[in-house]
Amino acid sequence: MLEKITPIEVPPERKRVHFKFPASPRSGRTVLELQGVRKAYGALEVFRSVDLHVERGDRIALVGPNGAGKSTLMRILAGVEAPDGGARQPGQGVVARYFAQDEASRLDPSLTVYETLSAGSPIAMVPAIRNILGGFLFEGDDIYKRVRVLSGGERTRLAVARMLLHPSNTLLLDEPTNHLDIDSTNVLLDALTDYGGTLIFVSHDRYFVDRLATKVLDIGRGAAVLYPGTYEEFRWSRAQ
Numbered sequence: 001m002l003e004k005i006t007p008i009e010v011p012p013e014r015k016r017v018h019f020k021f022p023a024s025p026r027s028g029r030t031v032l033e034l035q036g037v038r039k040a041y042g043a044l045e046v047f048r049s050v051d052l053h054v055e056r057g058d059r060i061a062l063v064g065p066n067g068a069g070k071s072t073l074m075r076i077l078a079g080v081e082a083p084d085g086g087a088r089q090p091g092q093g094v095v096a097r098y099f100a101q102d103e104a105s106r107l108d109p110s111l112t113v114y115e116t117l118s119a120g121s122p123i124a125m126v127p128a129i130r131n132i133l134g135g136f137l138f139e140g141d142d143i144y145k146r147v148r149v150l151s152g153g154e155r156t157r158l159a160v161a162r163m164l165l166h167p168s169n170t171l172l173l174d175e176p177t178n179h180l181d182i183d184s185t186n187v188l189l190d191a192l193t194d195y196g197g198t199l200i201f202v203s204h205d206r207y208f209v210d211r212l213a214t215k216v217l218d219i220g221r222g223a224a225v226l227y228p229g230t231y232e233e234f235r236w237s238r239a240q
């Protein structure tokens with residue numbers, strides 16, 4: 001006798017989002033240079049003397065414990081905070097975009113989700129807006145919600161979507177994966193994998209770092225040491 005088969009509820013599959021970054025002319029070979037950078041907050045010396053050379057196409061993950069100085073170095077790299085000593089030299093033709101650790105709180109609370117993306121997006125990207133909103137789980141009437149009513153996770157998703165719509169050849173991302181669910185993380189991961197520019201990022205998501213990083217910058221004890229290899233190789237070398 002045939003047994004009665006109970007159908008299993010399958011959640012509707014999310015549309016796979018194919019997102020192409022808006023084109024931006026590529027930068028020169030050297031993207032950023034730090035020489036002897038020192039940074040202190042009062043008596044706390046976060047960096048003693050950091051040298052760093054960032055080349056076009058690098059994908060550098062900043063790793064280190066909480067409070068090590070990752071966000072501080074990102075702000076210095078992005079040029080939004082000056083070092084106390086040493087120099088920062090940006091390369092030729094660098095069009096950089098910086099995603100701060102608190103980027104989600106920098107959205108305009110009075111705009112709707114859709115307006116947040118359409119305001120300031122290049123006209124060529126407008127047809128992509130709905131597509132990318134769907135990829136970051138904003139569907140139907142969600143797109144008319146005001147930022148002020150969104151949850152923390154929703155704001156992060158929106159901030160990431162907004163960043164992806166702007167042309168750049170250099171991205172500085174400080175924990176863009178915070179509060180992102182797995183699907184949204186994968187949309188971001190796919191977009192960044194196809195990104196032709198230079199990437200410097202912080203993430204506590206090991207899978208994300210493993211998939212993206214071609215170099216690792218080890219932050220801590222007042223220093224930043226560049227390891228030319230993947231995160232897996234970096235962990236392996238540290239375990240020896």
Ligand SMILES: Nc1ncnc2c1ncn2[C@@H]1O[C@H](COP(=O)(O)OP(=O)(O)OP(=O)(O)O)[C@@H](O)[C@H]1O
Nearest residue numbers: 041044046064065066067068069070071072073101
């Ligand atoms: N504006 C500031 N004024 C005073 N101290 C600061 C300031 N910004 C950062 N610090 C201190 O500098 C150190 C490095 O902070 P930073 O935010 O760069 O660490 P982080 O590696 O990004 O940590 P997390 O993983 O928690 O984000 C911390 O001890 C922090 O308290």
Ligand SMILES: [Mg+2]
Nearest residue numbers: 070071072101
């Ligand atoms: Mg930080």
